[in-house]
Amino acid sequence: KLAGKDSTATDTAAVKGETEQALAQLEEVISWRKVILVIIFFIIAYYSTVFIGKILDNFSERISKYRLKIKRMVPIVRVIIWTLAIYIAIAGIIQPPYATVITVMASVGIAVGLASQDVLKNLFGGIMLILDRPFQVGDKIQFAEHYGEVQQIGLRSSRIVTPGDSVVTIPNGELIRTAVSNANSGALDCLVVTNIY
Known part of the structure; x- marks a missing residue:
């Protein structure tokens, strides 16, 4: 039992060490200029979703024949815009090393998954409603x-x-x-x- 506890502690320490090393590498890559650019980019993405959503709503009211189909497109367009925004922010602006991205995403994924189970459940529920369409x-x-x-x-x-x-x-x-x-x-x-x- 002691040997098992020691191995678990060693594994935890190793993961912690790898995460700290990855964060240190990430700090070298990220600059204030990149942080500001990412914030501006996300603001643009947010207003883009609002603007496109209003345009689609106006179209749906004018073209009554396709009203429901157009309104169904709004959440799908939002998912596409935010997915592209996150990808471009990471790959195009920050440009971190691949190994660093994998390590940080794994650590953040575990932390976020534990801290926001209800939020993730609602997000997956929204995706299922869009796909299944009850x-x-x-x-x-x-x-x-x-x-x-x-x-x-x-x-x-x-x-x-x-x-x-x-x-x-x-x-x-x-x-x-x-x-x-x-x-x-x-x-x-x-x-x-x-x-x-």
Whole structure:
């Protein structure tokens, strides 16, 4: 047992040493100029997502035929923009050594995974909602005691508007885990019998 504890302590110390070495190399690569450029780049990426989201919303209101399809594109466009922004910031601006990136990402991934399990659960839930599409913007859904029209499907949460005009924000992790009733599911056409005079 003592030997096992010693080996575990040695492994932990080795990982800690590698992480500290990688961070030291990263400090040599990163300069204040690069940090400022990354911040500016992320600000541009943020406003780009807002701007493109508004453009798509305007298009969806003008072209009613493709309204739902255009609104479904908004979260996908956000994911693409932020993925490209992070990649360009790391590979294009900071340009750290490959080994340093792997070591730091592994350490940060473990730390972030432990510290933000709920956030990650909601993010994965948002991705699953985009891919699986159990409901879409404009559908009437029942979730727990909440009923209303889906207004937005985001990466972390989704919003529905109740008949009383209240906006309910629901974490995507809960939407994936709990049963959701979709009143708009099924065929979009039906037979109607009426009297003509």
